[in-house]
Every structure is written in structure tokens, then in C-alpha cells.
Amino acid sequence: MQQIINFVIRNKTFLLFLLLFGVSLALTIQSHSYHKSKFINSANFFTGGVYKQVNNIGQYFDLKSENQKLLEENNRLKSILFNRETDTLKSFYADSTMYSKRFKLTPAVVYKNSYSATNNYLTINKGKKDGIQQDFGVITSKGIIGIIDNTSNSYARVQSILNTNSRINAQLKKTSHIGSLRWDTKSPELAQLKDVSKFAPVAEGDTIVTGGQSTIFPKGIPIGTVNDFVLDIGGDTYTINVKLFNDMTNVGHVYIIEHLDREEIETLQNPVNE
Amino acid sequence: MNNSAVNTTLLFITVLLVQVLVCNHINFLGYINPYVYILFIMLFPIRTNRTVIIILGFLLGLCVDFFSDSGGVHAAAAVTIAYIRPVLLKFSFGMIYEHQSIKFSNTELGNRLIYISLFTVIHHFVLFSLEVFNISKIILILQKTLFSSIFTIILCFMSTILFSKKRR
Incomplete structure (x- = not known):
């Protein structure tokens, strides 16, 4: 001893x-x-608080570009609204209660963003007390950002698509051939769509959107365009380099998507008494 | 609380904030960031207990991890260099260290540069190995280590010259 x-x-x-x-x-x-x-994780009271203080100062510097983004989004939405063939007047007064609601959106501000590490995360200013939970999707007006993976009372951490752990269901816009979106850490502008069937008619410049097979994102949210593609060694699947619509190095305001039917779908997919 | 404890705490907080609020967002050429918080461990008074240095190094690394969502990579790297610090000191300063009589402000510039460089390269290598966590990407690890080290060494060397006390 x-x-x-x-x-x-x-x-x-x-x-x-x-x-x-x-x-x-x-x-x-x-x-x-x-x-x-x-x-x-940086979604706790202390680090979230520090980032909040710094963001309070820093947000004035990119007001101009944020305004520009808002203007572009408004422009796009307005042009959809005005070009509808059906009764335009009625759609002006469309109320959200008129539709059966499947997705709920919450706006949020990004406090911290990183894109140079191999596993990147964002910190945003909404948390449990705003009804945010794990596995909600996060998008901007241009395309997807990532998935919520941790929440504290008033902050949440988003696993960015620029993260080697991230897997997102995606598809070609024109033919619905699906694949899984990952990141190979090389460039913050390019993500990789893997396991796309070799029968898919891929061409450079094609649009890639979310697939709607997961219960996180609705179908058809833009991701990026095909930059280049190669047939895998096995010869059965393509790996596509996707040029992201979002500039991941400059993210200011985001929307959090909550899929309201998620529980129902998940209980259907994984029956309890198996 | 005596004076040196207050000083250490203040330095700890300053270095942490400078790292997470400024240096983590530089992203020079897309991915090169300096990690200047190791200055705190580097320039800790030489005669302090090794246990204290290791614990403080761990805490500092852990705090940086909290802010940059990186698991425990900074903590691991910081603990490593805090532990091997005496070896590096002996290697770079030689006999003067043996006599326990050196102060960083009156060492030779060359020795100091060797000390800072070794310190930084080891720290960055551990850091990026754990961050990438994939031995088949060794090229990426070495590349990140090299570029970030150059950046960190320049910044650390400059700040030791700028903030050192005037010699009488």
C-alpha cells in the first residue's frame, strides 16, 4: 500500500x-x-451570452448585405405571388389557418459561424423556450444550412452541412433520383452528393434540392447546382460535387423549420410492436 | 488574493477572449487561423508548480473548445504542451534553465524563437491530428499544421516583443 x-x-x-x-x-x-x-457545445448560457454581446456590436456592419438579401427574397416571393394564375386578390388575404399546416417556420439570428474546421457548427439565438428541438431543419432564403443538434434554454447549435458527420437526403430537381449529401472538408463552397444511381441523367448546372424523404426538411428546398460529377469505382453510383447556393462563409439570418407531422410519420415508419 | 493570482486570471480571460472572438474568425485564405492562446501556457512564470500549469492549460483549452464547438481537441493539445514544457525549456534555453534563473524578457531572441516554434508546432500537430481524426488524411493534417504554425509563430513572437517589459 x-x-x-x-x-x-x-x-x-x-x-x-x-x-x-x-x-x-x-x-x-x-x-x-x-x-x-x-x-x-457553444449553445450554453455562458458562451451563448458572450457571442450575443459580440453580435450586438457586429451586426451593424453587415446590415447592408442583409438588407440586400431580404430584398431579393421579397422580390422572389412577390413575383411568385403576382404571377399566380388563380385569383390574385384572394391570395393576398390568404391566412395561414386556411391551409392545413405541415411546417412551422421560426426566424433566428446566427451568433457564431465556422467553416474552416472539419466539423463545423453554428450557434443561433433561439432555444428550448422558443420551442426549438433537436432535428429541426435550418435554412436561409437561398438554401439549406444544417440541422439543429443541441439546444439550451435560449440558444441552439446547428450542425452545418459543412460537417463530416452530416448526412442530408437530397435529389436531382428534374428526376427525383436521390442521394445523400456529405462534405469532404476541401472547400466551403462544395458539398458532395453521393450514391446517386448511374441511371440518373446528371448534367453540369442541374439543380439539387432536398429530397423530402427525411422528416427534417420539406421537399424541394434548393441546395446547389452540379459543379462536376464522376462515376464511382464500383461503377454503379455517381458522386456529384454540388456548388452550394448559400455562401456558407456569410450567414446572418436563418429560418428554423419544424415538421409538424414528424412524430406521426416516425411512428408509422418504426412500429413499436415489431 | 494576491497580485499574481489576479494577474493570471486577467491574462487567462484576455487570452481566451482574444482567441475566440478575434483569432477564430480570421480564416486567412479560407482556413488558416492562428491559435495565440498558447502564449498563456508558453509564458507562464517558470518557477510555478507543474501541476498548476497542467490544470490551467486544460481549463484554457476546454474554454476554447466550448466556444469553438470542437469537442476536446484544444484541451488535449494544451495539456500536452503544458506537460512537456520543461523539456522544451531545457532544450531551447539550455544551462540557464537549469539554474532556474531565466526570465523570458532577458533571453536571447534566437533561443526564444526556437522555443516558440517548437511549442507551436507540437501543439498544432496534436490539435489538428485530433481535429481531423483520420490517419489517412495525414497530408491535410501536416498542411494545416504548417500553415497555421507559421501564422501563430509570427503573432506570438511579435507579441512577446511588443508586450515585454522594458529592460532597465
Whole structure:
């Protein structure tokens, strides 16, 4: 016993080092699996608060470009509205209660964004108290951003599409051939659409949209255009480089999408009494 | 609280905020960021207890991790360099370190540069190995280590010159 204690005392620096290194290694490994990084994330009270203060100052600098984006989106929505063939007047007074509602949108402000690491996350200013939960989708007016993976009371962390853990169901706009959208860490402008069937008529410049097979995003949200594509070594599937519509390095305001029928669909897909 | 504890706390907070609010958002050429928070561990007074340095290094790394959503990579890298610090000190400053009489402000510039460079390269290598976490992407790891190290070394060296106390 005496010897063990002596050993510990003699090597206490090394043991301390091993302990702390082990702890940080465990945290690192944990952060590589989705939904498990509960502890270390910037959506907590303290870091969220600091980022909020800084954002309060910083947001004035990109007001101009944010206004421009809003204007473009308004322009697009207005042109859809005015070019409808049906009774225009009626659609002006369209109330959300008139439709059966499947998606609920919440606007949010991005407090922190990163795109240079291999696993990138965003921090936004909406959290549990605004009804935000895990697995809600996040988009901008131009295209998708990512999926909520952690929430605190008033902040949430978004797993960006620029994250090696991210898998998003996507498809070609014109033919509905599906694939899974991932990121190979090379460029923040390009994401990779994998496992697209070789029968798909892919051409450069084609639009890629979300597939609507997951319960996170509605079908048809724009992602990007085909930059180039190669047949995989196996010869059965394409890997497509997708040039994202969103400039992921400059994200200011986002919308959070809640799929209101999600639970129903999920219980249908995974019956309990199997 | 004595004076040095207050100083250390203030320095800790300053270095942390500079890192997460300024240096994490530089993204020079798309992905190159300096990690200047290691200055805190680098320039910690030499005669302090090693345990204290390791614990403080871990805490600082963990705080940076919290802000940059990176799991525990900064904590692991910071603990590593805090642990091997005496070896690096002995290697770069030689005999003066043995006598426990050096202060960073009156060491030779060359020695100091060697010390900072070694320190930075080791830290960045551990950091990026854990961040990429894929041995088949060793080229990417080395490339990131090299470019970020250059940036960090320049910034650290400049700030040690700028903020060092005047020699009488």
C-alpha cells in the first residue's frame, strides 16, 4: 500500500497529465458522433451570452448585405405571388389557418459561424423556450444550412452541412433520383452528393434540392447546382460535387423549420410492436 | 488574493477572449487561423508548480473548445504542451534553465524563437491530428499544421516583443 501511494506521489504530474488527456480525448471522440456531444457545445448560457454581446456590436456592419438579401427574397416571393394564375386578390388575404399546416417556420439570428474546421457548427439565438428541438431543419432564403443538434434554454447549435458527420437526403430537381449529401472538408463552397444511381441523367448546372424523404426538411428546398460529377469505382453510383447556393462563409439570418407531422410519420415508419 | 493570482486570471480571460472572438474568425485564405492562446501556457512564470500549469492549460483549452464547438481537441493539445514544457525549456534555453534563473524578457531572441516554434508546432500537430481524426488524411493534417504554425509563430513572437517589459 505504502508503495502504491509513493508511486502515485512520485508520478503525480504524469498521472494528472494522463487523466486530463484522457478526459479531453473522450470528449473529442464523443463529439464525433451525432447527438452525443451534450457537454461541450457553444449553445450554453455562458458562451451563448458572450457571442450575443459580440453580435450586438457586429451586426451593424453587415446590415447592408442583409438588407440586400431580404430584398431579393421579397422580390422572389412577390413575383411568385403576382404571377399566380388563380385569383390574385384572394391570395393576398390568404391566412395561414386556411391551409392545413405541415411546417412551422421560426426566424433566428446566427451568433457564431465556422467553416474552416472539419466539423463545423453554428450557434443561433433561439432555444428550448422558443420551442426549438433537436432535428429541426435550418435554412436561409437561398438554401439549406444544417440541422439543429443541441439546444439550451435560449440558444441552439446547428450542425452545418459543412460537417463530416452530416448526412442530408437530397435529389436531382428534374428526376427525383436521390442521394445523400456529405462534405469532404476541401472547400466551403462544395458539398458532395453521393450514391446517386448511374441511371440518373446528371448534367453540369442541374439543380439539387432536398429530397423530402427525411422528416427534417420539406421537399424541394434548393441546395446547389452540379459543379462536376464522376462515376464511382464500383461503377454503379455517381458522386456529384454540388456548388452550394448559400455562401456558407456569410450567414446572418436563418429560418428554423419544424415538421409538424414528424412524430406521426416516425411512428408509422418504426412500429413499436415489431 | 494576491497580485499574481489576479494577474493570471486577467491574462487567462484576455487570452481566451482574444482567441475566440478575434483569432477564430480570421480564416486567412479560407482556413488558416492562428491559435495565440498558447502564449498563456508558453509564458507562464517558470518557477510555478507543474501541476498548476497542467490544470490551467486544460481549463484554457476546454474554454476554447466550448466556444469553438470542437469537442476536446484544444484541451488535449494544451495539456500536452503544458506537460512537456520543461523539456522544451531545457532544450531551447539550455544551462540557464537549469539554474532556474531565466526570465523570458532577458533571453536571447534566437533561443526564444526556437522555443516558440517548437511549442507551436507540437501543439498544432496534436490539435489538428485530433481535429481531423483520420490517419489517412495525414497530408491535410501536416498542411494545416504548417500553415497555421507559421501564422501563430509570427503573432506570438511579435507579441512577446511588443508586450515585454522594458529592460532597465
